[in-house]
Amino acid sequence: MVAVLVKVFGIENLEIAEDVVQDALVSALETWKFRGVPDNPKAWLYRTARNKAIDIIRRKKHSKTIDFSDPERKLLTSEYTLSSTMDNFWKEEYIKDDFLAMMYACCHPDISPENQITFILKSLCGFSTKEVAKSFLTSEDTISKRIYRTKEHFRKHQIRPEIPSSEEITSKTTVVLSTIYLIFNEGYNSTHHDQLIRKDIISQALWLCKSLLDTELTQLPEVYALMALMLFHTARLDSRLSDQGELILLSDQDRTIWNEELIAQGSRYLNQSAFGESLSTYHLEAAIAYKHCIAKSYETTDWKEILKYYDLLLKIKSDPIVSLNRCLVILELYGAEEALNAIKSIKDQKLLKKYYLYHATLGDIYQQLIQPNIAVKYYQNAMKLTQSAPEKQLLKHKIGEILN
């Protein structure tokens, strides 16, 4: 509903759109309390929000708040056309498009990723300012500022939410996908939170990606691939944390509680992603995740195949983090010496040193080389670099094992 109302009032008037939705919900609760829930509550809500939107247009017709220069919005200023123009905004077939259009407007390279995510969670996923603030462990004030900045960007550049043309769709979707993946990772590996896994955020990411797949124009190979990737990760969620909230490594996870239904869904999407000429990083990451998902045990994992996918990934984009993960595969396949060589040959060591996984991996390697003192030192470095309580806990556990 917010997406439709944003189209009515303009993206710079997000708060008016939100007020209308809020008002409609309050009216619904008050009315339904006495008269019972109507047969079609959604239609009732839409109707109520539509009428409230008309009231606001009538009131603000001559104010500068709403930009009526756009031809479609211009028709809202005349009583001859206000009502039927408003009805056009609410047509079912457009509502879905408005939603996607908002997503594309938010995912603009000029808007910082955290502002993008904030705006999407707020305007499309229905999170309150408080909830978004909680997700990022920051103040409501900060979130309000981010929303304000994003709105200012829309106002300044007179951005209207629209779905890109078929020529632009691939490049623009790339940004949207990376934002969805960021949201997913925020839920999957919450960097800002005591709780490592945030299922509410994960489900939003899945839902956003699914809405792309529900529209023909955006049924692109990489969209299917990202969906598959996220489903494979989600399938393993429950095995990643112990009852005490401690992180469990892949090698120790209980594979019987992996969600087979999600793995099967993921595989279907992965199959569907295999068309066209694009082989995206999502394809390869999904393929790696798939190999893990179908392995009966950690030991019988097809590490060789996985290593191939990592090599392909690095050909697409040299990424120190991917290189680091590749070292872990080498550690499994060829042992600690080889892994150490591999990790030392990664370019951009300076950047790597800021990353906790680099130190944790070196810790693992030295542990296997039976050099416990060095291993402990690296684990300690790693602990300093992560803010996540479960990750700290895991590293502490590893150090404990060596020292005892």
Place this chain on the structure above:
Amino acid sequence: MKEFLMLIRGGQEGYQSASPNEMQKNMEHWQKWMAGLAREERLVGGQPLVSEGNTLTGSKKAFTDRPFAEGKELVGGYLLIKAESLAEATEIAKGCPSFEYDCSVEVREIAPVG
């Protein structure tokens, strides 16, 4: 481009006695016509008017609790549009949906004063 006022007179009685279906059709016609004007950036504004009103006349401001004119003479609505010339504005006025109910449209250019 100059600005023109279209004064739409009459047609309300016909419209009000029309069937809901016909009314709906007429509204769609308005929608289409005005959307075209808006797309061409000709539409400045415009509103329909209710039939009741008051009229004040003369230096004594004589008061009548109804509009000056009635029936076919009653102003039912107005539109402000942009056009190159009176001729063009007149051509545009031919599309007015109220003609379906026998209105008349007076097209007048906005006078630049001073």
